[in-house]
Amino acid sequence: MQINLISDTVTKPSKGMLEAMMNAQVGDDVFKQDPTVNALEERIAKMFGKQRALFFPSGSMANQVAIKLHTNPSEQVICDKFAHIYNYEAGGVSFHSGVSCKLIDGDRGMFTAAQVKEAINPSDFYYSQTSLVAIENTTNKGGGACWSFDELKKIKEVCNDNNFGYHLDGARLWNAMVETNELPKDYGQLFDTISVCFSKGLGCPIGSVLVGDEVIMEHAIRVRKLFGGNMRQVGYLAAAADYALDHHLDRLVDDHIKAKRLGVALEDSSLIEKVEPIETNIVIFNVNQGVNENEFVQKLAAKNILLVSMGEGKLRMVTHLDVTNAMIDKVVDEIGKLNRPI
Numbered sequence: 001m002q003i004n005l006i007s008d009t010v011t012k013p014s015k016g017m018l019e020a021m022m023n024a025q026v027g028d029d030v031f032k033q034d035p036t037v038n039a040l041e042e043r044i045a046k047m048f049g050k051q052r053a054l055f056f057p058s059g060s061m062a063n064q065v066a067i068k069l070h071t072n073p074s075e076q077v078i079c080d081k082f083a084h085i086y087n088y089e090a091g092g093v094s095f096h097s098g099v100s101c102k103l104i105d106g107d108r109g110m111f112t113a114a115q116v117k118e119a120i121n122p123s124d125f126y127y128s129q130t131s132l133v134a135i136e137n138t139t140n141k142g143g144g145a146c147w148s149f150d151e152l153k154k155i156k157e158v159c160n161d162n163n164f165g166y167h168l169d170g171a172r173l174w175n176a177m178v179e180t181n182e183l184p185k186d187y188g189q190l191f192d193t194i195s196v197c198f199s200k201g202l203g204c205p206i207g208s209v210l211v212g213d214e215v216i217m218e219h220a221i222r223v224r225k226l227f228g229g230n231m232r233q234v235g236y237l238a239a240a241a242d243y244a245l246d247h248h249l250d251r252l253v254d255d256h257i258k259a260k261r262l263g264v265a266l267e268d269s270s271l272i273e274k275v276e277p278i279e280t281n282i283v284i285f286n287v288n289q290g291v292n293e294n295e296f297v298q299k300l301a302a303k304n305i306l307l308v309s310m311g312e313g314k315l316r317m318v319t320h321l322d323v324t325n326a327m328i329d330k331v332v333d334e335i336g337k338l339n340r341p342i
């Protein structure tokens with residue numbers, strides 16, 4: 001039995017999901033004739049109280065298209081130094097949109113309205129013009145942390161005052177909403193564009209959606225085409241997303257409980273220096289100085305428990321749909337056994 005805690009992207013479609021995919025009605029989405037993807041886009045738009053939604057093959061593409069829609073070349077995007085759009089999208093913001101990032105030194109991937117104000121460039125001609133603020137909720141590199149909704153509202157005011165776009169990378173927004181009891185419409189009211197992933201905690205093989213109102217989304221489909229992201233009988237994938245919304249959303253709380261159990265076991269381990277606060281399904285921790293992190297990973301791998309090293313002594317475990325309570329029992333047990341010097 002392999003226990004894969006590398007990411008919540010490692011899940012495989014469940015039997016029910018595969019059946020839903022097999023039974024999907026499909027058509028050519030380039031001609032807008034795929035009823036399943038059309039229905040999914042409408043469902044997500046309604047859910048967030050927005051006018052339009054567009055299906056994407058990846059969260060990176062949805063984010064990159066959003067950034068393109070919000071900016072002109074030479075402009076600047078304010079985001080956290082941990083942001084996925086900055087760290088893990090291959091430098092796409094500069095490649096696709098010709099923009100740079102002004103990085104905020106935040107707390108676990110989160111920052112304040114005051115920090116946004118400080119990060120805005122002056123209007124003098126020799127500065128890059130700030131045009132977008134990008135948020136990530138939950139934060140990935142920040143360990144699945146959830147933003148304070150009040151702070152997000154304050155940042156929205158700064159955006160309004162300065163005529164900035166406001167984009168939310170909501171790859172794991174589902175986890176945040178389940179944890180904090182916030183609603184998609186709350187987020188829809190606040191942000192101009194939101195990307196959400198179905199391939200993370202919701203357990204789909206592929207799929208993301210970008211939502212926004214008519215004006216900003218008008219050219220989204222053209223930019224998606226420019227990026228090579230047009231698809232044909234994609235309803236098979238939209239059917240998986242639809243199934244996930246019906247069956248895999250509420251259960252995310254279970255993943256959060258499991259992550260906390262892992263956290264307790266790690267806190268108890270003499271090999272671990274620090275466990276980051278656990279709010280959702282991501283557990284980030286540091287091994288003690290003198291403990292070799294790669295050896296730690298290998299020892300667990302030898303027990304069929306997989307996790308990733310993030311460098312600098314930081315390690316990560318992520319819980320998801322395919323991690324059972326019995327698997328967590330086993331991981332807790334093995335972490336306990338490692339307490340003896342490696």
Ligand SMILES: *Cc1c(COP(=O)(O)O)cnc(C)c1O
Nearest residue numbers: 058059060061084136140169171
């Ligand atoms: C996973 C993720 C994405 C999208 O990743 P893809 O692999 O391109 O789907 C975007 N933002 C965050 C915060 C993520 O964790």
